[in-house]
Amino acid sequence: MAGESVTSIGVPLSDGLSQVNSWLTDNSDILLQYGVNIIAAILILFFGNILVKVVAGSISKVLHRKEMDPAVVEFIHGLVRYLLFVIVLIAALGRIGVQTASVVAVIGAAGLAVGLALQGSLSNFAAGILIVAFRPFKSGDYVEVAGVAGSVESIQIFQTVLKTPDNKMVVVPNSAIIGGAITNYSRHATRRIDLVIGVSYSADLQKTKQILRETVERDERVLKDPDITIGVHALADSSVNFVVRPWVKTADYWAVYFDLLMNIKEALDANDIEIPFPQMSVHLNKAD
Structure with a gap:
């Protein structure tokens, strides 16, 4: 009719609005139910995430009170938090009508596929569990692992963080640590210093030995047992x-x-005992 609004597909606008209104009226219960479920799922995610943080934080505090190694506490804290969040996510999906059994099956299948694609990450995760279980080092220890030396700052799920003596942060994959030699310089309370001191062939060896012993024994930090x-x-x-x-x-x-x-060098110099060093002799011949 003249003057009546028409949509782009040839249907009068008033009829389109009437159909939408009719559909909303007929499906109001379903829409209300879905809206409530979506809001409930959002609330589950929101409050569930807060609960996960509280539970993981409480576990961390309990472990700290038991004086457990901070690196191990951080590892367990991260592991618990991830696992609990997955449970909250499944609960939220179940609230909006997704079958949780199907979700678990999908997660399992996806986990298998991701596991095959991320074998390195899974090996790092497994290596992290071995490090926590067998504890070849703890937080604060000075170690050498995978060709890197430094103090252990934290043991995380996939990697271990070291701080080098010149204050650099080095992140080492856990699998590289487990797969190689681990040298822990801090495990024992005492260490032996190994020095090699070279003297001239003309030196009195007995006198040199006595000077070396006296110089070392003058340092009060040197232990009496074991003997030098x-x-x-x-x-x-x-x-x-x-x-x-x-x-x-x-x-x-x-x-x-x-x-x-420094003290050995000064003591040998004071007693005229030569410490050899590479020398070059140059002979000049005068030509006629």
């Missing part, structure tokens, strides 16, 4: 090499190491 080991180690090309092996507390290792090198 000093002896001729090798008759090298240009020097007689002594080994000097005192024991110290692990925390004093580097400080004593540096001080002993």
Whole structure:
């Protein structure tokens, strides 16, 4: 009719609005139910996430009170939080009508596919569990793993974080740690310092040995037990090499190491005992 609005597909606008209104009226109960379910699912996700944080945080606090290693506590905290969030997500999907059994099956199938695609990540996860279980090192230990040396800051689900002596952060995959040698310099309370001191072949060896012992024993940080080991180690090309092996507390290792090198050099110089070093002799012939 003239003057009546028409939609782009040739249907009068009033008829279209009437059909929409009729559909909304006929399906109001279903829409209301779906709206309630969606809102409920959103609330489950919101409050469930808060609950997950509270539960994971409470577990972390309990483990801290039991004086468990902070790196292990962080690992368990992350693992619990991820697992609980998956449960909350499944509950939210179930609220909007998704069959949870189907979700679990889909997650299992997807997990298998993702597992095949991410074998490296799964191996890192399994290696992280082994590190936590067998504890070859703990937070704060100075270790050498996968060719990297540093202090352990945290053991995470897929990697371990180290801090190097020059304050760099190094992230090492857990599988690389388990798959190689682990050197823990902090595990024992004491360590042995190994020094090699070369002196001239013309030096009095007995006097040199006595000077080395007296110099080492003057340092109060050197332990009395085990005893210091000093002896001729090798008759090298240009020097007689002594080994000097005192024991110290692990925390004093580097400080004593540096001080002993300086003190030994000064003591040998004071007693006119030469420390050989590479030299080159140049002979000049005057031509007629």
